[in-house]
Amino acid sequence: MILSCNSHEVTFSPSHPLAPSLPHPLPPSPPLLTQSLPSLKPTQPAALEKLNQGLALIQEGKLPEAIAAFREAAELNPQLAPAHYNLGLALRQTGELQAAADAFYQATQADPNFALAFANLGAALLEGNNLEQAAAYLSKAIELDPDLGVAHYNYGLALSELGKLEEAI
Structure with missing residues (x-):
């Protein structure tokens, strides 16, 4: 049984099974802050x-x-x-x-430069009939990659559905 414990010393009862194998007194333990494990990162x-x-x-x-x-x-x-x-x-x-x-x-x-992600976000929003947001994300996709045909096509569809035919053309 541990008799006492403070931040610097642990004292065991002489009848404790580990008492004969431990140095007396036990060496001081380092402060707790240095004993904490580093955070694990994937x-x-x-x-x-x-x-x-x-x-x-x-x-x-x-x-x-x-x-x-x-x-x-x-x-x-x-x-x-x-x-x-x-x-x-x-x-x-x-x-x-x-x-x-x-x-x-x-x-x-x-x-933030992943044009296909913006294009597919816009397409999913278009499919869900969230036209304003779809148009905004599709416009961003076109800004990032002007050659992304599917973004142009879906942007035109979104604008058409919004009644912005002049912009859609």
């Missing part, structure tokens, strides 16, 4: 491994498993834009437009 390789696993699962037609792998990759490394982007594509295939839009949005936050 590794980039683990996130990339999950991303690649998700891509392979998509090729095998295993959409639910791919979604789980993409989610895990995004959790392991929130700055891995392709994980969010591919999650969005997979969710969109299942008809989960809001979740897909959220994933595409996360991809744009992780990489």
